[in-house]
Amino acid sequence: MTALKLENVNKSFGPVHVLKDINLTVEEGEFVVFVGPSGCGKSTLLRVIAGLEDASSGTIAIGGEEVNTVPPAKRGIAMVFQSYALYPHLTVKDNMGLGLRQEGRDKSVVEERVAKASAMLDLDRYLTRRPAELSGGQRQRVAIGRAIVRDPKLFLFDEPLSNLDAALRMNTRVEIAALHRTLSASMIYVTHDQIEAMTLADKIVVLRDGRIEQVGSPMELYNNPANRFVASFLGSxxxxxxxxxxxxxxxxxxxxxxxxxxxxxxxxxxxxxxxxxxxxxxxxxxxxxxxxxxxxxxxxxxxxxxxxxxxxxxxxxxxxxxxxxxxxxxxxxxxx
Structure with missing residues (x-):
């Protein structure tokens, strides 16, 4: 099944045309990375997929169903933000299970899913702690765990590692890659870091000025760039x-x-x-x-x-x- 399909998606803020005729297909289980310089439209595109912004035109389908008029909470997506977005007064366990409790899920279901996610992310020993008692890397794992427990159709990551130092970025990158292999889930990941793109992606989408420049596997884009921009952006x-x-x-x-x-x-x-x-x-x-x-x-x-x-x-x-x-x-x- 196709996890996500975008057809002729455009987004304008007043006279500013931010996304221009975006066409993209994400297959079930694919790890797709949106990459490009600041201001290229990658985060706006992620927000349009999530429903946090409305598309000005075009069609968005998740799991084969058009979701243009579906609110974010009903799209079957889970989003991990750059800022962690954890509630400081709640424990790790309560932060991870909050979304399920708000959906009215049975307590036993919440307990089971939180336990499974915390074991997967090595968070068992931190479940009673609050965010202020955690390192940046641990907080980001909690945010990822909160997404996992919802068992979404599609994971959306918006520059999740940009607040971490270099060593933590590498460790967390490895953890996210291992998580993708374990879950076999469909994931879309936004970054401006071409090393993250090259090391994580099954498929890279290179954006510039609101347009897709090229789509392909990391080595396909590295070895056969379509233009000078793609050639210059990938490689260090x-x-x-x-x-x-x-x-x-x-x-x-x-x-x-x-x-x-x-x-x-x-x-x-x-x-x-x-x-x-x-x-x-x-x-x-x-x-x-x-x-x-x-x-x-x-x-x-x-x-x-x-x-x-x-x-x-x-x-x-x-x-x-x-x-x-x-x-x-x-x-x-x-x-x-």
Whole structure:
């Protein structure tokens, strides 16, 4: 069954057109990540799916049923917010079970579902605590547990890790991925962090200015970006783009090459000077200013002792190069 289907969804706030002809299908059990820069419309799209905002036009179907006029509480969704949204005066147990109690569920059902969710999220020892007695990561697990107990058709996550520090973000990311495997649930996850998108998603939806730029698996988008925007957004460090530093490149075209696909060479097409070095232990990033006054990043695996100020020559395999036209659309190899 299709978990979610959006057809020609638009959203405007007065004269501002925020979402533009969104068409998307989420299959049952898929983990779909909406990713894009701030202001691209990803959180607005999530709120439209949840019913917290009305679509200006188009159709929204959840579990095969149109829900455009269905209130949020009746859509069969559960939402996890960036801010946790926990009641400070309630215990962990009461926060997790509150939604079910408000629905009038039997006490035994509430107890059973809270127990199951707390065991799944390793929250058993914290059930009698209040949010102020928990760490940020534990509070976010409580918010996720509150969503789980509702047994929704669709989970919606709105940048749930942005308030956590780097170590907690990684741990909680692993927990969310494990949770998805355990529940086999349909999940939509909004983030501006492309690492979260690459590591969590079955399918990534890249948004820009209220439009979908490309949809596909993480490696599909990484290896075959449709345009320069998608190519630049996925990958860390981001893709290099050169217009003057590559001999023979036709006017109006841009060459894209990922940092890990560049290497130091005795004879290569790109020459320049190292302006900065980042030694990260497992690998080394060189920032190079080319002789044509363009800056690029070179990712070298392992420890490299090239100093700042060194003259370097860089090479790459032709099969690793991407080409883009003047409108930033991807050119296929035969057209480049």
């Amino acid at each position: 460090p981001s893709m290099n783009f050169l217009e003057r530093s590559v001999p023979g490149l036709p006017a109006g075209q841009t060459l894209g090459i990922r940092p890990e696909h560049l290497h130091l060479a005795e004879d290569g097409p790109i020459k320049g000077e190292v302006t900065h070095v980042e030694r990260l232990g497992g690998d080394t990033n060189l920032l190079v200013r080319t002789d044509e006054d363009e800056t690029l990043t070179v990712r070298l695996f392992g420890q490299d002792m090239t100093p700042v100020g060194a003259r370097v020559t860089l090479g790459y395999k032709a099969t690793d190069a991407f080409y883009f036209d003047a409108e930033d659309a991807r050119l296929q190899p035969e057209a480049a």
